[in-house]
Amino acid sequence: MSHSRMIRLMAVDRERVLKDAAALLTRKSTASMDDIARAAGISRATLHRHFAGRDALIRALEELGIKDTARALDAARLEEGGADAALRRLIGELEPVAGVLAFLYTENQLFEGEEINGGWLALDARIHALFRRGQEEGTFRIDLTPAWLTEALYGLICAGAWSVHEGRLARADRNHSIAELLLGGVRRESTR
């Protein structure tokens, strides 16, 4: 087996394991390394061969989440068309990542002191830019800061993911529910 082929094979496995870990941790954020290994269908020893420890695994999961989210932002083409349409596209594209995003979002809360992965800052900046563009174009209101709107988007993404997970929101309604609430709010149009 050539060196390059070995590397490629390990890379594939790594990704596969991370996906399984994400699926499990999304449901049960306190799962042990043993749980994760079993969920990924490998032994705990092999899991440790791929990731130095739990921390390293979480960090790798974070990298994957950042990469996937960045892909979603790319796919949403935030600079094209109206800002509201772009926001709808973004919410749709984020759907497959929502579970991991919710996990990492709350996980970051308890990292407390440690520095957060700079990758998030770049993503935040792109979303900020979307809201700012909408404000400059006159589509979005200007009394709410892009920073808060970004946080609110994350919050609703998480709420949507958990609601679907617990059966309180039909998966088919998820995109509409998040986008409509975030864009239009609770108030009826005719009453404004």
Added chain:
Amino acid sequence: MSHSRMIRLMAVDRERVLKDAAALLTRKSTASMDDIARAAGISRATLHRHFAGRDALIRALEELGIKDTARALDAARLEEGGADAALRRLIGELEPVAGVLAFLYTENQLFEGEEINGGWLALDARIHALFRRGQEEGTFRIDLTPAWLTEALYGLICAGAWSVHEGRLARADRNHSIAELLLGGVRRESTR
């Protein structure tokens, strides 16, 4: 010392400890019993005398959170006036509880299998009723279910609490930011 007085004194201590525990766990949800004891200014032995274990403490904290939230719902007088004004009052009254609420909200995610405290159901029902009233009175849109609107409210409350905690949202803007976004959404009024 009379029996009744002893009971009353212990009740006061209990509440005080729970408040301190809430304040700490809100910031660092993985704090150990030792951390909690130190934060409450008591010894770990005493902490164990008041609460059988970590589980029991979390449950007691949940009870307190439910009680405080119920008080906030009372204070907001959800049945009085317009549904939108009632919602604004609710968001304001929930502010002091937001931290604990955020902690318990994510904590419930990882209870997974175990049954949740029925107290939440009663609170949810009251908030559902508020949204339903708004819908029946024609103030709120009807294409989003009260259940989802309730989840969205929780999500925004949490997002607000975390944003304030991490300095991304000024505390003074918190009420306005949550209420305006939830009621009116991101879109500008004039563009509708």
Added chain:
DNA sequence: CGCGAATGAGACATAAATGTCTCATCGACC
């Protein structure tokens, strides 16, 4: 078939949190 890398199974030591216990001290009340 034979070689070598990767894996699985499991033993083992370690670390950290938890729960339980004892004992000395403090403080309120009689």
Added chain:
DNA sequence: GGTCGATGAGACATTTATGTCTCATTCGCG
């Protein structure tokens, strides 16, 4: 002052997850 209950300090055993190691097995590839 004396007594009783609550507390603080700390030892101790237990549990649980973690990280490391060894060894046999398996699987792909030449």
